[in-house]
Amino acid sequence: MxxxxxxxxxxxxxxxxAGLVTANPSQPNTSLVLNSATLGKLNTGTLxxxxxxxxxxxxxxxxxxxxxxTREQGPLWTFQAGxxxxxxxxxxxxxxxxxxxGPYVIGxxxxxxxxxxxxxxxxxxxxxYNVFYGYADAWTPADVSFSGDNTTLTLxxxxxxxxxxxxxxxxxxxxxxxxxxxxxxxxxxxxxxWYVSAxxxxxxxxxSTVQATTLGADALxxxxxxxxAEIGRLYVDEQGAVVFRNRHAxxxxxxxxxxxxxxxxxxxxxxxxxxxxECAVISRALDxxxxxxxxxxxxxxxxxxxxxxATSIGxxxxxxxxxxxxxxxxxxxxxxxxxxxxxxxxxxxEDRFDTIEVDPLADTTNLWPQVLGRKMGDRIxxxxxxxxxxxxxxxxxxxxxxxxxxxxxxxxxxxxxxLQDASKYGSFxxxxxxxxxxxxxxxxxx
Numbered sequence: 001m002x003x004x005x006x007x008x009x010x011x012x013x014x015x016x017x018a019g020l021v022t023a024n025p026s027q028p029n030t031s032l033v034l035n036s037a038t039l040g041k042l043n044t045g046t047l048x049x050x051x052x053x054x055x056x057x058x059x060x061x062x063x064x065x066x067x068x069x070t071r072e073q074g075p076l077w078t079f080q081a082g083x084x085x086x087x088x089x090x091x092x093x094x095x096x097x098x099x100x101x102g103p104y105v106i107g108x109x110x111x112x113x114x115x116x117x118x119x120x121x122x123x124x125x126x127x128x129y130n131v132f133y134g135y136a137d138a139w140t141p142a143d144v145s146f147s148g149d150n151t152t153l154t155l156x157x158x159x160x161x162x163x164x165x166x167x168x169x170x171x172x173x174x175x176x177x178x179x180x181x182x183x184x185x186x187x188x189x190x191x192x193x194w195y196v197s198a199x200x201x202x203x204x205x206x207x208s209t210v211q212a213t214t215l216g217a218d219a220l221x222x223x224x225x226x227x228x229a230e231i232g233r234l235y236v237d238e239q240g241a242v243v244f245r246n247r248h249a250x251x252x253x254x255x256x257x258x259x260x261x262x263x264x265x266x267x268x269x270x271x272x273x274x275x276x277x278e279c280a281v282i283s284r285a286l287d288x289x290x291x292x293x294x295x296x297x298x299x300x301x302x303x304x305x306x307x308x309x310a311t312s313i314g315x316x317x318x319x320x321x322x323x324x325x326x327x328x329x330x331x332x333x334x335x336x337x338x339x340x341x342x343x344x345x346x347x348x349x350e351d352r353f354d355t356i357e358v359d360p361l362a363d364t365t366n367l368w369p370q371v372l373g374r375k376m377g378d379r380i381x382x383x384x385x386x387x388x389x390x391x392x393x394x395x396x397x398x399x400x401x402x403x404x405x406x407x408x409x410x411x412x413x414x415x416x417x418x419l420q421d422a423s424k425y426g427s428f429x430x431x432x433x434x435x436x437x438x439x440x441x442x443x444x445x446x
Contacts, residue, residue, distance in 0.1 A: 010364050012124035012372065014406065016063065016086065018136070018155075019117035020054040020104045051117050054104070059094070061087040061152065063120065065132040066403040067159070067235065067376070069418055071289060075345040077400055077420065078224070079235035079376075081161035084118060084132050090153040095139055112139050118157045119240070122372050129372035131404060133240025134159040159236040160194070164220040167192050171216035178330060181206025181230040184213070185223045185244050192219045194242065202237070204246040206230050207446070208338075210328045211300060229328050231341060235376055238402075245377060247341075247446075250425045256377050256398060261370055263356060264383030264394075267363070271394075273381050277366055280414070281357040282384050285350075290421075292322035292346040297339035299329040305336040312347040322346065337446035345424045352421040353382050353395045360413055371415035374399055379422055396422045 067082035093099045097112040104111040113136070120131040134157035142152045169191055176184060182205045189201060208230050215222060223244075227234035233245040250256045264276035293312035298304040304325070313319050322342065329335050360367035374380070376399055383394045401418030 010361075011411075012122040012129075012368055014057060014060075014131075015055060015121045015123070016057045016060050017053040017055050017119050017121075019051045020111040053119070056088065059089045061089055061409050062405075062407045063087070064403070064405045065120065067132075067238070067401060068403070069235070069401045071400075071418075071420070075231055075342060075424075076228075077233065079161075079233065079400075081165065082132065082134060082159035082236055084120070084134050084155075084157040086118075086155040086157075088153045088155055089151065090141060091151050095153045095155070096141060097139060114138065118155065124368045124372060127369065127373075130238040130240075131372065132157075132159070132238060133236075135163065137162070160200075160240060160242055161220055161236055164192060164194075164223070164242075165218050167219045169215040169217065169219055169222065171214050174212040174214050176210075177212035178209050180209050181226040181232060182244055182246060184210055184226045185234070185242075188215075188219050188222050188226075189242060191215070199239065200241045202241045203244040204232070204249060206232070206244075207247045208334060209330050211330055213328070225326070225328050228324070229338070231338065233377065237376065243376070249377065250398065250422075253377070255375070256379050256422075256425070258379065259381050259396065260374065260378045262381040262383070263358065264392075265385050266383065266392075269383070271381065271383065276383055277370065278358075278362045279356050279382070280359045280362070281355075282382055283354045283356075284384075285352055285354045288316075288320065288349060290346055290352075291316065291320050291349045292342065294319035294321040295339040295343045295346075296321060296323040296325075297327060297335040297342070298323075298325040299327045299332065299335045302327075302329075302332045302335060305332055305339050307336070307339045307343050309343055309347040316349075334446075341446060350421050353384075353397055353419050355419060356380075356382055356397075356417050358415045358417075360415065361411075371404070371413075374402070374417065376400065376402065380417075380419075382419075395419075398422050398425075 063084065063086040065082065065084050068080045070078045070080065072078060088095050090096065094102045094104065095112055096102065097110045100108060100110060116136040118136055119133040122129045122131055137156045137158055140154045169188070176187060182203045186201070186203050195201060210226055210229055213222065223234055227244065231247045235243055237243050259273035262271050262274040262276050263279040267276050267278035269276045293309045293316065294306070296304055296306045308319065327335055327338060329338065358367055358371050360371045378399045379396060380399065381394060381396050383392055385392050397419035399417045400420045403416040405414045
């Protein structure tokens, strides 16, 4: 069943494509293509990745994309590989790798294979959005029944983290001492043969510098070590780019410092940061997951740096330790500042909002641009009316995970955002900033 809209903007036009070689392939409109009158102009596009796209939208029954993250203590988050699962109508066997008379066969070889690039895009009200970009892991036909009826096939894919986690960089002599964390991540991507274009690499300069490396591990874990030292964010975005946001991004980037949208259970209510948009569910939690009042930070080859908050320890009766003994920071003083940052953000429990679910069909005009356009790190406000009639509760949050579920057969769509409390991130001291640079007003950021 096609996922195209009907012209009334109730549904976007979804476009699901695979990097299959066919008679009439199409290139991304931002790619540089040699000998093309329009796409061959220098300085007007990024270097093409060699992918030729085949539209398979008309055979999509449903899809789910998930770019998850795991909450740790304080400000620390781990971002996992993004995944895609697509159920395809395979009634004519076109997606069966053993069908050598199908439409995706070149020179007697089926193009249905692992590592084929897969992407999902959407167009709504003439605006284009990226939803997912990854690489095929498996094409799995439905189990054959006794009647031989085999009508669907499930395509699964993983984003760039799936590639980088399975790519081991050989051991070298120690090199790269005193480079910033962003430079280290770019170097690892280059050694991995990753794309050099800005379309696929979005790496901030780091706020911290790191020790020399001998590599000798998978590319993803090496990059994550740099991100941990930074207290930065490393993930793959909806366009397929490897993204590294430095530590200061949450307190200086307008997408994270300014509320991008307001959601709540009383849509239409005007709040300070905007009018509430409808949401389906907001989940809440008050627990000790993010609580840490005794931080022990040790750089590789250094001395443990420990900081505690006596008030927090007294309030919660005992110390609650968070320790990291493998930071690749350069000097002990950096490890101390790392510990102080973590302590400041994690010394108290969080009465927080964990996730928010949005059904764009509830308000198609306003919600489709939100569910398709919000990105990791975007700041949103959420409001709820708890039971008991004592008033409303609101939180300002960062988006740290994005999941989309689309069912083209039953015409349903659901988006779930994982949330991080943003309340502490407007109060760090940042030099040369008109608001965050005021003495005696803000905690020191390093």
